[in-house]
Amino acid sequence: MNHPVDAHVGRKIREVRLLRGMTQADVAAKLGLSFQQLQKYETGHNRVSASKLYEIARLLDVGPNVFFEGLDGADAGAGDLIDDRTARAAQALASIADEKVKARLRSMIHEIASREAAAGQG
Known part of the structure; x- marks a missing residue:
């Protein structure tokens, strides 16, 4: 039986990996792991050691704290899983x-989102 914290950390690893556009095979190879590991x-079936979590954070270019965001509910809004x-769109x-194309698309997405948010408030 996996612990809820291990499951949460695992989901966050997956979220960041997908946002970085990396496959399980990509990440595993760079960490010297099998993609199954x-x-x-x-999935939270295996617990990530502190040293491995640090390596994963460095590879994905985030602070290790990112994997714990939203865990206690205090910062759940900022740490919601996508x-x-x-994730595929990102x-x-x-x-x-x-x-330049990327910047235009980001700008368009932000513009649409801000208009949606403004329309929801009015």
């Missing part, structure tokens, strides 16, 4: 090589 981390469709955006 990384999969067990992401759904698969949103992954697709990250894969675009042309930085």
Whole structure:
């Protein structure tokens, strides 16, 4: 039986990995793990050691604290897990090589979101 903290940390690892546009195989290879081992981390079936969590954080270019955000509910709004469709969209955006196109798309997304938020308040 996996511990809720291990499951939460695993989901956060998966979330950040997807946002970085990396596959389980990519991350596992760079960490010297099998993709099955990384999969067990992401599902919370295997506990991630502190040293491995630090390596994962460095590889994904985030602070180790990111994996604990939203755990106690105090900062749940900032640490909500994203759904698969949103993760795939972020992954697709990250894969675009042309930085000008990427910047335009980001700007468009932010503009639409701010208009939606303003419409919801009125």
